[in-house]
Amino acid sequence: MTSAPTITPKFLPSRHDLGVVAVGFSGGQTKAGVDAAPMALIESGLIQQLEEDLEFNVTFDGQVHAYTDIMPKEDPDYRNMKRPRSVSAVTWQVSKQVYEHAKSGKFVLTLGGDHSIAIGTISGTAKAIRERTGKDLAVIWVDAHADINTPETSESGNIHGMPVAFLTGLATETHEDMFGWIQKDQMITTKKLVYIGLRDIDKGEKKILRDHGIKAFSMHDIDRHGIGKVMDMVLGWIGSDTPIHLSFDVDALDPMWAPSTGTPVRGGLTLREGDFIAECVAETGSLIALDLVEVNPSLDIQGASDTVRAGCSIVRCALGDTLL
Amino acid sequence: MTSAPTITPKFLPSRHDLGVVAVGFSGGQTKAGVDAAPMALIESGLIQQLEEDLEFNVTFDGQVHAYTDIMPKEDPDYRNMKRPRSVSAVTWQVSKQVYEHAKSGKFVLTLGGDHSIAIGTISGTAKAIRERTGKDLAVIWVDAHADINTPETSESGNIHGMPVAFLTGLATETHEDMFGWIQKDQMITTKKLVYIGLRDIDKGEKKILRDHGIKAFSMHDIDRHGIGKVMDMVLGWIGSDTPIHLSFDVDALDPMWAPSTGTPVRGGLTLREGDFIAECVAETGSLIALDLVEVNPSLDIQGASDTVRAGCSIVRCALGDTLL
Amino acid sequence: MTSAPTITPKFLPSRHDLGVVAVGFSGGQTKAGVDAAPMALIESGLIQQLEEDLEFNVTFDGQVHAYTDIMPKEDPDYRNMKRPRSVSAVTWQVSKQVYEHAKSGKFVLTLGGDHSIAIGTISGTAKAIRERTGKDLAVIWVDAHADINTPETSESGNIHGMPVAFLTGLATETHEDMFGWIQKDQMITTKKLVYIGLRDIDKGEKKILRDHGIKAFSMHDIDRHGIGKVMDMVLGWIGSDTPIHLSFDVDALDPMWAPSTGTPVRGGLTLREGDFIAECVAETGSLIALDLVEVNPSLDIQGASDTVRAGCSIVRCALGDTLL
Numbered sequence: 001m002t003s004a005p006t007i008t009p010k011f012l013p014s015r016h017d018l019g020v021v022a023v024g025f026s027g028g029q030t031k032a033g034v035d036a037a038p039m040a041l042i043e044s045g046l047i048q049q050l051e052e053d054l055e056f057n058v059t060f061d062g063q064v065h066a067y068t069d070i071m072p073k074e075d076p077d078y079r080n081m082k083r084p085r086s087v088s089a090v091t092w093q094v095s096k097q098v099y100e101h102a103k104s105g106k107f108v109l110t111l112g113g114d115h116s117i118a119i120g121t122i123s124g125t126a127k128a129i130r131e132r133t134g135k136d137l138a139v140i141w142v143d144a145h146a147d148i149n150t151p152e153t154s155e156s157g158n159i160h161g162m163p164v165a166f167l168t169g170l171a172t173e174t175h176e177d178m179f180g181w182i183q184k185d186q187m188i189t190t191k192k193l194v195y196i197g198l199r200d201i202d203k204g205e206k207k208i209l210r211d212h213g214i215k216a217f218s219m220h221d222i223d224r225h226g227i228g229k230v231m232d233m234v235l236g237w238i239g240s241d242t243p244i245h246l247s248f249d250v251d252a253l254d255p256m257w258a259p260s261t262g263t264p265v266r267g268g269l270t271l272r273e274g275d276f277i278a279e280c281v282a283e284t285g286s287l288i289a290l291d292l293v294e295v296n297p298s299l300d301i302q303g304a305s306d307t308v309r310a311g312c313s314i315v316r317c318a319l320g321d322t323l324l
Numbered sequence: 325m326t327s328a329p330t331i332t333p334k335f336l337p338s339r340h341d342l343g344v345v346a347v348g349f350s351g352g353q354t355k356a357g358v359d360a361a362p363m364a365l366i367e368s369g370l371i372q373q374l375e376e377d378l379e380f381n382v383t384f385d386g387q388v389h390a391y392t393d394i395m396p397k398e399d400p401d402y403r404n405m406k407r408p409r410s411v412s413a414v415t416w417q418v419s420k421q422v423y424e425h426a427k428s429g430k431f432v433l434t435l436g437g438d439h440s441i442a443i444g445t446i447s448g449t450a451k452a453i454r455e456r457t458g459k460d461l462a463v464i465w466v467d468a469h470a471d472i473n474t475p476e477t478s479e480s481g482n483i484h485g486m487p488v489a490f491l492t493g494l495a496t497e498t499h500e501d502m503f504g505w506i507q508k509d510q511m512i513t514t515k516k517l518v519y520i521g522l523r524d525i526d527k528g529e530k531k532i533l534r535d536h537g538i539k540a541f542s543m544h545d546i547d548r549h550g551i552g553k554v555m556d557m558v559l560g561w562i563g564s565d566t567p568i569h570l571s572f573d574v575d576a577l578d579p580m581w582a583p584s585t586g587t588p589v590r591g592g593l594t595l596r597e598g599d600f601i602a603e604c605v606a607e608t609g610s611l612i613a614l615d616l617v618e619v620n621p622s623l624d625i626q627g628a629s630d631t632v633r634a635g636c637s638i639v640r641c642a643l644g645d646t647l648l
Numbered sequence: 649m650t651s652a653p654t655i656t657p658k659f660l661p662s663r664h665d666l667g668v669v670a671v672g673f674s675g676g677q678t679k680a681g682v683d684a685a686p687m688a689l690i691e692s693g694l695i696q697q698l699e700e701d702l703e704f705n706v707t708f709d710g711q712v713h714a715y716t717d718i719m720p721k722e723d724p725d726y727r728n729m730k731r732p733r734s735v736s737a738v739t740w741q742v743s744k745q746v747y748e749h750a751k752s753g754k755f756v757l758t759l760g761g762d763h764s765i766a767i768g769t770i771s772g773t774a775k776a777i778r779e780r781t782g783k784d785l786a787v788i789w790v791d792a793h794a795d796i797n798t799p800e801t802s803e804s805g806n807i808h809g810m811p812v813a814f815l816t817g818l819a820t821e822t823h824e825d826m827f828g829w830i831q832k833d834q835m836i837t838t839k840k841l842v843y844i845g846l847r848d849i850d851k852g853e854k855k856i857l858r859d860h861g862i863k864a865f866s867m868h869d870i871d872r873h874g875i876g877k878v879m880d881m882v883l884g885w886i887g888s889d890t891p892i893h894l895s896f897d898v899d900a901l902d903p904m905w906a907p908s909t910g911t912p913v914r915g916g917l918t919l920r921e922g923d924f925i926a927e928c929v930a931e932t933g934s935l936i937a938l939d940l941v942e943v944n945p946s947l948d949i950q951g952a953s954d955t956v957r958a959g960c961s962i963v964r965c966a967l968g969d970t971l972l
């Protein structure tokens with residue numbers, strides 16, 4: 001079924017060079033198990049498929065990073081954030097790892113971990129792509145949630161609900177060990193941020209989305225227009241001359257297809273719609289990085305294997321696998 | 325997720341006043357358990373959500389009515405109808421309850437019960453809205469079934485398959501204790517009746533729909549056009565200056581999402597489509613009443629809780645809850 | 649629900665005459681059980697429904713053919729094909745049975761069996777319709793797979809993955825006992841072949857589809873355009889003046905609706921989409937034959953009954969059953 005993609009990338013020197021970062025981190029939220037996702041994805045054959053079927057030349061250090069050596073000993077709450085120093089340290093490290101791959105012209109695939117790690121991945125690609133191409137990065141955030149709470153608007157204090165706030169500069173911190181390390185050239189603009197799949201937004205987030213005119217396609221929009229039309233609108237908004245980072249939270253999929261995730265919300269994307277989104281973004285030739293996050297295989301066997309398989313499918317589609 | 329709706333109602337003096345009627349009645353069909361639905365919906369937190377999240381000022385007498393005091397002692401079949409005097413007595417009483425709320429300008433939410441109770445709810449709102457606004461009521465009937473059998477065309481004799489016939493005057497009775505109480509000003513016109521979700525229609529019903537040119541969108545139409553386009557057609561047909569009563573039979577949803585119902589039919593609406601219908605009708609600002617019927621929680625635990633949850637979701641969407 | 653269809657057939661003298669062929673054959677692949685499908689479909693009431701509800705005058709010899717008398721004693725692999733003489737002998741016999749029905753002007757319904765039997769059904773109808781109308785047959789092949797491998801491109805050697813290659817002349821054989829019996833007037837043209845539902849295509853098949861410009865609508869196309877638009881394109885491509893043979897592999901449906909099949913592939917058609925396809929083809933009035941194949945009821949009870957029921961639904965829809 002799988003065959004090598006034929007898309008010519010616009011912002012990468014070669015379509016064959018892929019850097020993989022495996023982030024076994026769960027500190028952006030409270031449920032154990034999401035740190036085991038990279039190993040589950042790899043054990044199900046994902047990297048092998050990328051090499052053999054999609055003909056990628058994969059650079060991967062072969063390890064799922066737990067970042068235990070850089071974890072602070074004490075990490076009390078700060079500004080309502082839980083484990084702020086841990087998440088900051090890990091995402092800073094992830095940012096450097098992703099930056100190295102992206103700077104050298106590789107497509108970067110990051111396997112999470114919870115969604116807080118996108119603070120690292122996107123800051124890394126935003127900086128690298130600016131340096132390589134002089135262009136601002138666009139981000140397509142596929143998620144049931146907007147993850148754009150500031151520490152102040154968040155009810156839970158879990159940082160996996162805040163990455164977009166830190167990445168866009170809506171939330172800032174001066175302490176270097178609590179996201180103060182994020183520099184201007186690592187940030188993204190809300191004008192080139194697009195959401196797909198939203199269906200569980202906090203009140204504070206709704207206000208942020210409205211106040212900043214952020215482009216968001218909820219499940220209601222997908223029902224109204226169909227996913228084909230929605231993708232036309234998403235990609236039309238971004239434009240054809242902008243590098244894209246796709247950050248895919250597996251909870252965007254309906255629990256029927258991806259039950260093994262920390263915060264499942266009913267009424268989500270079908271697997272077909274998830275694959276379709278990834279395929280459409282791949283077709284643009286503008287995609288330069290992909291995060292797959294929030295797979296938590298510690299749930300029931302059936303649900304976990306379905307979710308891992310769905311995650312692999314999304315990754316393959318985003319990396320150019322096609323049906324015909 | 326949930327936040328107060330921002331729609332300005334066209335036919336209600338305030339968007340905050342909501343009257344709730346809980347009808348624990350199962351006599352329009354033969355399966356026990358559908359009378360327990362209002363309590364299951366309420367226990368799952370529905371009314372509290374309407375008050376707290378959607379900021380409704382709820383008028384509710386706090387009881388699930390069983391109407392045992394008005395139930396006739398003997399109730400033999402008549403004109404092929406099963407329990408005609410019981411259903412007539414209960415729906416007459418429901419009609420008065422609903423009329424009182426609607427006459428005072430409240431949105432009326434009725435929690436059934438089997439679908440026979442719509443004889444009461446719609447006759448109540450049709451009369452009240454005529455008195456308050458001088459306008460005919462439009463009805464959007466979301467259902468796998470058309471429920472438009474006359475006593476003569478019905479094969480089962482169950483009155484939950486006949487409410488639309490009595491409401492439109494296609495079926496009439498002179499005996500006051502057997503629906504003879506329904507007056508002209510409590511009836512609706514077939515011209516402002518629209519079906520959504522039909523997929524199990526009796527032969528006699530097909531003929532009625534054709535002969536009277538009743539607007540109906542079957543599952544086939546939804547597949548052909550998509551639910552977004554279908555809702556455009558539904559609301560275009562009704563027009564923007566007509567008050568709407570939405571009567572939602574949970575069996576319109578596919579059994580995958582709403583299995584705990586008396587007459588499930590495969591190939592139905594997804595929960596997303598059900599919510600979307602409710603959201604679109606809410607957006608018009610013309611909605612003045614909602615029935616949620618045929619939830620039967622006496623089936624298996626998993627199926628019952630899914631169905632109750634789906635029912636609550638439909639109600640919240642119809643009452644203005646939005647994703648963004 | 650079911651009522652007699654009102655479509656006037658373009659290429660059949662009467663809309664009432666239906667010939668049924670029950671093919672209990674599993675030799676085109678390796679999993680036992682698919683030969684039991686015709687009996688399971690019949691026992692679930694299918695033929696009775698066609699007679700009573702859809703008012704067909706059914707010609708059926710009353711038996712599920714196992715073709716044991718014509719099966720060769722020895723059947724070693726040849727040109728990578730498994731059981732080539734058995735499949736050739738059975739499909740030759742099926743071809744004659746189908747031809748007889750089609751020649752006499754009957755709609756032909758064939759219940760498989762694995763998809764190799766389409767070598768027999770389509771060669772039979774192609775010849776008969778040419779003789780009766782002078783027209784080339786169009787084929788709509790609904791399947792997760794393209795079944796267009798030649799013996800040389802096939803990895804498995806299972807002939808149920810090759811029928812389209814033999815029917816279009818892309819694969820040929822001179823030995824009469826190994827498909828050499830297929831004559832020019834029994835073949836179809838790739839120009840009037842259309843696929844729907846593809847999602848698991850071998851590399852060799854992708855090349856064949858591209859090289860011959862064969863019209864194919866994958867699941868990606870269905871997600872992009874919606875099934876309504878796709879059917880417009882399918883039927884527009886074929887044109888209104890061409891007789892159609894619909895060959896429906898139940899594995900085109902998602903395993904959620906049709907799990908009991910030999911090679912299930914996720915991300916398939918919903919049952920609603922499957923029914924819709926059948927309904928749309930029926931509406932053209934051009935349909936002259938239907939195969940339903942690859943139901944394998946030997947799997948778990950729940951999955952088998954769902955799959956049999958889905959298969960019956962597809963057949964009824966293709967034979968003119970409508971919702972309204």
Ligand SMILES: [Mn+2]
Pocket residue numbers: 115143145147160249294
């Ligand atoms: Mn997320």
Ligand SMILES: [Mn+2]
Pocket residue numbers: 143144145249251252263294
């Ligand atoms: Mn999420």
Ligand SMILES: [Mn+2]
Pocket residue numbers: 467468469573575576587618
């Ligand atoms: Mn119903």
Ligand SMILES: [Mn+2]
Pocket residue numbers: 439467469471484573618
């Ligand atoms: Mn009903």
Ligand SMILES: [Mn+2]
Pocket residue numbers: 763791793795808897942
């Ligand atoms: Mn097949």
Ligand SMILES: [Mn+2]
Pocket residue numbers: 791792793897899900911942
């Ligand atoms: Mn197949």
